[in-house]
Amino acid sequence: MSTSNANFKNKCVTQVNCIFCESLLCTRGMKAVLLADTEIELFSTDIPPNRTVDFVASCYSTESCKCKLRDIACLKCGNVVGYHVVAPCKPCLLSCNNGHFWMFNSEAVSTLNRLDVTGLNLLLWGDLPELDDSENEESESPLEEECIRPTEYHGVHVTCF
Amino acid sequence: MCYQYEYGEYGVTVLFLGQTEANTLYCLFKGRYRFFPAGLPLLVILCNKMAVVPDSGVLTFSIFKWSSYSSTYLPENILVDKPNDQSSRWSSESNYPPQFLILKLERPAIVQSITFGKYEKTHVCNLKKFKVFGGMSEENMTELLSSGLKNDYNKETFTLKHKIDEQMFPCRFVKIVPLMSWGPSFNFSIWYIELHGIEDPDVVQPCLNWYSKYREQEAIRLCLKHFRQHNYTEAFESLQKKTRIALEHPMLTHLHDQLVLQGDFDVCEELIDKAVRDGLFNQYISQQEYKPRWSQIIPKCNKGTSAQEVNRDDINSDGDDNRPGMRGGHQMVIDVQTETVYLFGGWDGTQDLADFWAYSVQENQWSCISRDTEKESGPSARSCHKMCIDSQRRQIYTLGRYLDSSVRNSKSLKSDFYRYDIDANTWTLLSEDTSADGGPKLVFDHQMCMDSEKHMIYTFGGRILTCNGSVEDSRTSEPQFSGLYAYHCHAGTWSLLREDSCNAGPEDVQSRIGHCMLFHTRNRCLYVFGGQRSKTYLNDFFSYDVDGDHVEIISDGTKKDSGMVPMTGFTQRATIDPELNEIHVLSGLSKDKDKREENVRNSFWIYDIARNNWSCVYKNDQTVKENPGKALQEEEPCPRFAHQLVYDEMHKVHYLFGGNPGKSCSPKMRLDDFWSLKLCRPSKEYLLRHCKYLIRKYRFEEKAQSEPLSALKYLQNDLSLTVDHADPEETKEFQLLPSALFKSSSDFIPLGFSDVDQTYAQRTQLFDTLVNFFPDSMTPPKGNLVDLITL
Numbered sequence: 001m002s003t004s005n006a007n008f009k010n011k012c013v014t015q016v017n018c019i020f021c022e023s024l025l026c027t028r029g030m031k032a033v034l035l036a037d038t039e040i041e042l043f044s045t046d047i048p049p050n051r052t053v054d055f056v057a058s059c060y061s062t063e064s065c066k067c068k069l070r071d072i073a074c075l076k077c078g079n080v081v082g083y084h085v086v087a088p089c090k091p092c093l094l095s096c097n098n099g100h101f102w103m104f105n106s107e108a109v110s111t112l113n114r115l116d117v118t119g120l121n122l123l124l125w126g127d128l129p130e131l132d133d134s135e136n137e138e139s140e141s142p143l144e145e146e147c148i149r150p151t152e153y154h155g156v157h158v159t160c161f
Numbered sequence: 162m163c164y165q166y167e168y169g170e171y172g173v174t175v176l177f178l179g180q181t182e183a184n185t186l187y188c189l190f191k192g193r194y195r196f197f198p199a200g201l202p203l204l205v206i207l208c209n210k211m212a213v214v215p216d217s218g219v220l221t222f223s224i225f226k227w228s229s230y231s232s233t234y235l236p237e238n239i240l241v242d243k244p245n246d247q248s249s250r251w252s253s254e255s256n257y258p259p260q261f262l263i264l265k266l267e268r269p270a271i272v273q274s275i276t277f278g279k280y281e282k283t284h285v286c287n288l289k290k291f292k293v294f295g296g297m298s299e300e301n302m303t304e305l306l307s308s309g310l311k312n313d314y315n316k317e318t319f320t321l322k323h324k325i326d327e328q329m330f331p332c333r334f335v336k337i338v339p340l341m342s343w344g345p346s347f348n349f350s351i352w353y354i355e356l357h358g359i360e361d362p363d364v365v366q367p368c369l370n371w372y373s374k375y376r377e378q379e380a381i382r383l384c385l386k387h388f389r390q391h392n393y394t395e396a397f398e399s400l401q402k403k404t405r406i407a408l409e410h411p412m413l414t415h416l417h418d419q420l421v422l423q424g425d426f427d428v429c430e431e432l433i434d435k436a437v438r439d440g441l442f443n444q445y446i447s448q449q450e451y452k453p454r455w456s457q458i459i460p461k462c463n464k465g466t467s468a469q470e471v472n473r474d475d476i477n478s479d480g481d482d483n484r485p486g487m488r489g490g491h492q493m494v495i496d497v498q499t500e501t502v503y504l505f506g507g508w509d510g511t512q513d514l515a516d517f518w519a520y521s522v523q524e525n526q527w528s529c530i531s532r533d534t535e536k537e538s539g540p541s542a543r544s545c546h547k548m549c550i551d552s553q554r555r556q557i558y559t560l561g562r563y564l565d566s567s568v569r570n571s572k573s574l575k576s577d578f579y580r581y582d583i584d585a586n587t588w589t590l591l592s593e594d595t596s597a598d599g600g601p602k603l604v605f606d607h608q609m610c611m612d613s614e615k616h617m618i619y620t621f622g623g624r625i626l627t628c629n630g631s632v633e634d635s636r637t638s639e640p641q642f643s644g645l646y647a648y649h650c651h652a653g654t655w656s657l658l659r660e661d662s663c664n665a666g667p668e669d670v671q672s673r674i675g676h677c678m679l680f681h682t683r684n685r686c687l688y689v690f691g692g693q694r695s696k697t698y699l700n701d702f703f704s705y706d707v708d709g710d711h712v713e714i715i716s717d718g719t720k721k722d723s724g725m726v727p728m729t730g731f732t733q734r735a736t737i738d739p740e741l742n743e744i745h746v747l748s749g750l751s752k753d754k755d756k757r758e759e760n761v762r763n764s765f766w767i768y769d770i771a772r773n774n775w776s777c778v779y780k781n782d783q784t785v786k787e788n789p790g791k792a793l794q795e796e797e798p799c800p801r802f803a804h805q806l807v808y809d810e811m812h813k814v815h816y817l818f819g820g821n822p823g824k825s826c827s828p829k830m831r832l833d834d835f836w837s838l839k840l841c842r843p844s845k846e847y848l849l850r851h852c853k854y855l856i857r858k859y860r861f862e863e864k865a866q867s868e869p870l871s872a873l874k875y876l877q878n879d880l881s882l883t884v885d886h887a888d889p890e891e892t893k894e895f896q897l898l899p900s901a902l903f904k905s906s907s908d909f910i911p912l913g914f915s916d917v918d919q920t921y922a923q924r925t926q927l928f929d930t931l932v933n934f935f936p937d938s939m940t941p942p943k944g945n946l947v948d949l950i951t952l
Contacts, residue, residue, distance in 0.1 A: 020247060021232040054346045056285040076231055078286035078347045079247055 008098050009126030014111040016043050016104050021077035025052045029111060030100065030125060035092055036064035042082070043111060044100035053081060065089050072102070081108040217273050220356040225265035225334065226299075229254035231348060236262055242353040244281045244314065250352040252286060253339065260349055261338045263299065264356070269331040269369060271359040275306070276318040278353025283312045285344030288351065292340065293321060295332035297372065302336055312343045316353075323358070325375075331368045379942060381406050387946040389417070390925050391917050410939035412436070413932060420931075421924040426860045430853055433931065437849045444936040446848070451778045451840040453765055455797040458816075458835040460484055461526045484527045485518045487833035489803030489821035490544030490563065496552050496583070497811045503557060504805070504818060505534070508544035510829035513562075515542035517581075520816075520835075522809075530586070539588030540579045545605035547620070551650075553613040555583040560595065561623060563605035570628050576603035591653065600655030601643045602626070608678035610687060612707065618648040619658075619680065619687055619707065622672045640695055642672035645705070658710065668712045673699055677735035679744060681770070686713075688744060688770075691733050715773065727766045727775065732801075736808030736815060744768040745808065745815070745840070749800040750823050763800050767840075778840065798836050814839055852931060854883035858898065859927045863920065865901045872902060 014029040026049045034040040053072040060069055066089035073080045082104035114123040227236040234252030239262070243249035253260040266272070272295055279287065290309045296302035305321040323329055335356060339349035359365065381400065385408040388397040401408070408414070412432070419428045436442065462483060485491075491507025491514070500522035507514045517531040517539070535541045543562035550557050559579050575594035582589070596602040607623025625641040645659040661672035676692025676699070690702035702716040727733060727748045735746045746766040765778040804820025815838035824830055843851075857880040864872035876898060884895045917925075932940045 021234075023232070054344060056344055057283075073285050073344070073347070075347060077234070077247075077252060078284055078342075078344065078350060 009124065011125045013114045013123045013125055013128060014043060015114050016045070017110045017112070018074040018077060018079070018081055019108055019110045020079045021074060022110075023052065023074060023076040025049055025074060025081060025104065025109065026102075027114070028128065029104065030098060031111075032098055032100070032103075035095060035097060036062070041106050043104040043106065043109060044098060045102045045104075046100045048084070048102060051075070055084070056080060059086055065092055067092055079108065081105065217357045217359055220270050220272065220358050220360055221267040222264040222335070222356060223267070224262065226261075226263040227251070228260045228262070231255075234350065239351050239354045242278045242355075244279060244352070247280060247284075250280070250286075250350045252350040253348045256339075256342060256346070256348050258340075259338070261336055262351065264335045264337070264354070266333055266335070266356070268360060268362075269297065269333045269365055271323050271329045271365060271368060272305070272321050272332045272335060272356055273323050273358040274318050274320050274356075275335075275337075276316055276353075276355040276357070277310055277351065278316050278355070279310075279314050280352055281314050283314065283343075284350065285312075285342065285347045286350035287312045287343050288339045288341070288349060289343045290339075290341040292338045293319075294336040294338065295321065295334065297331065297333050297369075299334050302334065305332075305335075309341075318357075328371055328375075329359075329364075329368050330372050331365050378406055382408055382942050383944065383946045383949075386941045390922075390945075392921055409932075409941045410935075413935065413939060413941070416931070417928055420856075420928050421921060424863075424920075424924065426856055429856055429931075433852045433856070434849060436935070437845050437852075441936065441939070442845060442848050442934050445934045446842050446845070449842045450776075451767065451842055453779055453797070454839045454841050455836050456839075457798075458525070458837055460520065460835070461524070483529070484835075485516065485818070485833060486514075487831040488514055488544075488819050489801075489831045491805055491819060492546055492548040492559065493805035493807045493816070493818055494548050494550035494557060495807040495809055495816065496550055496555070497809045498552050500809065500812070502807060502816055502818075503530075503548075503550065505548060505557075505559065506540075506543050506546060506562075507819070508803075508831070510831045513542035513544050515540070522812075522814075534588060537588055538590065539581065540577065547607055547609040547623075549609045549611040549618060551611050551613050551616075554616075557581040557583065558591075558609070558611070558618060560601075560609055560620060561604045561607055564603075564626055569626060574603050574626055574628065576601060595655060598653075598655050599657070600648065601646050604643045606674035607643060608676060608689075610678055610680035612680055612682075612685070614682065614685075615707075616650045617707070618650060619645065619678075620648070621645040621670075621678055621687070621689060622674060622676055622692065624674050642674065642694065644672055645670060647707075658705075659712070667714070670703065670705075670712060671699065671701075675732070677733055677746065679735055679737040680707075681737060681739050683739040683742075688715075688737065690715075690735075691727075727764065731764075732803070734804065734806035734817075736806060736810075738808065738810045738813070740810060742770045744770065747806055747815075747817075747838075749804070749820075750802045763797060765840075798834060799832075801832060804832070848934060850883055850885075852934065854880070855927065855930060857883055859923065861898065862901045863923070865904075869902050873899070 008030065011030050013027075014031060015024070016026040016029040017023065018025055026043075026045045026047075028045050028047060029043040030045065032042060032044045034042060049072075052075055054075055056071050056073045058070065061067065062069065067085050068087040068089075069083045070086050071080050071083050082102065084103070085101045115121065116123040116127060224236045224240075230236055231252050231254045233248055234250055236251045238249050239251050241249055251262060275293060277288075288310050289312070291307075292304060293306040294302040295305045303322075305323070306319055308319055310317055323332075337351065337354070339351070342349050381404050385397060385400055385406070388394075388400065389408070409417075416429060416432050419425045419432065460483075485504055486509055488507030488509045491504060493502055493504045495502050502520040502522070504518040504520070506516070515531075515533045515535050516529065517534050518527055519530055520527045531537055531539065533542075540546070540559055540562075545563035546559050546561045548557055548559045557580070559581075561576065564574070576592075576596050577590065578592040578595050578600075580589045580591050581587070592598050592600070601607070601620060601623070603626045604623030605626065607620055609618060609620045611618055621644070623643045625643055627641070642661045644657055644661045647656050647658055648654075649656070659668070659670045662669040663671055670689075671694065673692030673694045677688075677690055679688045680686075681688060685707055687705040687707060688702070689705065690700070692699050700716075701714070704713045704715060705711070706713065727746050731748045732750060733746050733748050735744055737744050744767070746768065748764045748766065763779075766775055767778055768775050798817060799822055801820035801822045804817060806815055806817045808815050817836045817838065819832045819834065821831055857875075861872050861876050861880050864875055880898070881895070885891050886895075
């Protein structure tokens, strides 16, 4: 569901770090553009990064679309690093998107393209196992990949490209 | 005898208490009891130079210790104020306690305030809750402040505790302890700290001297207490003679002598009796919590004989004649001089009412003044109006009312204003339309207060009633709220004091409905809090000085002190007691259907105006059991809204009538129950009986060791007299006492008294218990020397 689209399989898996305090935010990032404004670049991920970020403030919507959003901040330094789509709007739902709900603002993060097992090639999203499968795909990853589908979406394709 | 001297720059307060046997004067000086040799000119001994309070300046400090820090967020960053740099702050490594920063001042100083700088944007690591401690040494610090920051970008300054009994004390170390950040899972951050106070050695040095003397003195008092507890008589007398420091007030020394040394319990009872009568237990009583005591009022039934009843040919049959029917949105006022509650109008579920009643507390009877005030040149039937009473001139005023949207176009929207003269029993139309007279437009859910002294009426808020637009569209226009107006009763003119303003200026007020407004007759201020503006619930609290025309914001309602202040959105009814300087708030059901839960109960809060703090008297969150006759149902009125609560500040009683219980199954149902509420603290009589019980209980236990039969008789007679046998707890305790007759003496040894005669030790314990009822200024220190020893 999240990465079944062929386009996304060839994208690089990036490691996302907080630019303010250098702490690790996420090991499964994907560079993407905002559907509502393709000038804006950001990094998205499918799994809620639950030990590295947490919500701040309350839900809000932007002028560009009616998706319900909520900001997330780095747990180490408290600075806002991105947002989470709590509930998507219909137009975004129906358009082509990568199905990720967690976004990092590119100015708030520093990223690194990850390498595969051999250490010679770039790790691609197509190489990553599906979410429903095993969780122990990257043993050296400090971030525990948990196979928890965010329940509020009930398996809906969402948001941003 | 109390003397206060001021001689130039010298000042002192001296309280003479009497002469002891050794011909020395015993005085209260600067909070401590001291012996002074008689004959010496008192002015010479007791004068001290009053310090001219110098200006407070910025204090220099360095970072002394820290609990942790994360990444580049070093503690030293708090010395620099760079609000636009997110890294210019200290951030803890985690939010697990203990987290702290200890600052060391360059020199000892009186630390009067602390300022917290912030980041340019709201930030989740800002401290929602923190404490500040201070002291001359790191180990020995006292709490100076417990508060929290707003999550915004403004600097905040707090006053720190820097005095003990009006005497300033210095600090060398200041410890900041973060307790909670605005994001519970985030770390704590402090951006910038500034300390203000007095560094001038001329001021600080005397304070240091006083501080060190104070500590020595308290140490000596602890020693004296210890010596006496262990019966080291010579050591005790020797230390006391040498230092001239008194352990306690002579009355308590006498009590100790009679109780512990002589074992003369009768004299002890007399001493306690005298103490209670002299009002010495009043401070203890004032610190106790209030207990609410509701009781439903069942008025006397007196068919058709009420003095002022006008309509004799009433269709209403028995029962309804002599008490007001069910209603909500009515108005009540109380005339404390005659103890009469007046009730007018309301909505009974189907229609507006125009009946006017008076309840006499003395007679416990309602009388109907008028079945329909409109027929007597009075106001038409109405609800959601407001009434106020001028007890001095015995007049009642009423203004405003609610009109359903269906009748707003047909009925006149003129704001009529009436006055009722109690003695003449006549209504006067003061104005057909106050709006035309420069006063408010027709409003409902506003507030009105009477200032009898200056013969003025103040009204604030309420929603302005307007005609429905002629265009057929579903969207309603923006609701408008009425401002703050004053009515000059004598001249019959209105003036607008404050318009409704959404600005945040210091003198701006935001209007609202369903708020509480009270007039404090002593300090002549209006207190306004709570309310609603369309869908927003307001929880700000401000006061308005009517003579100075000045608004003072007590709380802007942004700090979320959940659990510490009455919750917004639940109908609040408030009353004020100018003598006790308290505001009482009864919080019940929310008008908002969404907020209404089945298990909401009443909660009662008291706001202490002088101390600026709220305390909850009770908060009942139990689910409502629909059993008729269930104890809880009878003990207090069910939660409701649209009711009325009035307060008799002379007799300290609240009265509540009717309202809307908000039953979704019967939306037209209204209540007609009538309750009185007394807030009770333990009375003097109760405390006296309790102390006598304690003394006699001990006496019984002592007797039980040597003369069991005699003790049993004592238990059955004298001790039994001091027990309230109607109280289940007291009775239960009393019934367990005979077991002392069968216990061996070894069971009674109290901890820490191993080298003392058992009787002496137990009597000392009783003494310590009795001493707690006396004011702190009279008692020995609360702590014990042995407790300072740690393993």
